[in-house]
Amino acid sequence: MDRYGSVARALHWIIxxxxxxxxxxxxxxxxLPxxxxxxxxxxxxxxxxxxxxILRIVWRFTHKAPPLPAAMPRWEKGAAHATHFAFxxxxxxxxxxxxxxxxSGDRPLTWFFLFDVPKFTVSKGDAIVGISGETHEIGGFVWATLIVVHILAALRHHFILKDDALRRMI
Ligand code: HEM
Ligand code: HEM
Incomplete structure (x- = not known):
């Protein structure tokens, strides 16, 4: 079976x-408290x-992904590619x-309290800050929905169609 390489698999599951x-x-x-x-x-x-x-995208461009199961209809391959691109x-x-x-806020931005992360030079009230807030919230909802679809698709392949789609990523 042709599957994703160990780095691609590790990055998929950690992320x-x-x-x-x-x-x-x-x-x-x-x-939460x-x-x-x-x-x-x-x-x-x-x-x-x-x-x-960023590391994963560089890896994806430099390493070939294994082919999808041959029996998959074209529309389903298209849907899988579109979802992955969106992800x-x-x-x-x-x-x-x-x-x-x-x-835009006054609170410090750190990486796990270990070191400061630089901030963009934006302030509260800037259009880009408002747009970012909306995009972050709506993006979260849309993404969560697509992730449910992605997981159901993987489980369908494994348990109903019984092909190698999921095994290629494990
Ligand atoms: C995988 C990455 C991320 C995901 C999936 C994610 C998801 C979310 C979701 C679902 C919300 C709740 C939205 C709402 O109902 O208002 C939220 C809120 C928030 N996120 Fe993220 N986020 C991510 C990364 C980040 C990063 C990198 C930052 C900042 C450096 C950040 C800062 C915030 C802030 C400040 C809020 C609170 C907004 C509010 O309640 O007004 N998020 N995020
Ligand atoms: C936050 C959760 C997840 C995200 C963001 C995500 C994202 C992705 C992305 C971007 C790909 C495409 C890989 C490529 O470049 O070819 C992919 C493939 C895959 N994912 Fe996920 N994934 C998530 C969770 C899961 C879970 C929980 C499962 C299993 C139940 C799963 C199963 C798979 C499988 C089987 C593939 C290979 C599909 C193919 O080759 O077309 N993923 N995932």
């Missing part, structure tokens, strides 16, 4: 776990996703808009 954790923190942050420092952790995890995504866009746009939005 997936970080994103799921961050979607949870993003949606639940108002309900303030002294848990949820938002600094959310920002640090998100910046980590951004850095790993790469979300992995860049959602953290970047969060970073822009957080740059």
């Amino acid at each position: 997936a776990i970080l994103i799921l954790f961050n979607l949870f923190l993003g949606f639940a942050h108002e309900a 303030r002294d848990w420092k949820v938002m600094p952790v959310h920002k640090s995890v998100g910046l980590t996703v951004l850095a790993l995504t 790469y866009a979300f992995m860049l746009i959602v953290p970047l808009t969060g970073w822009i939005m957080s740059s």
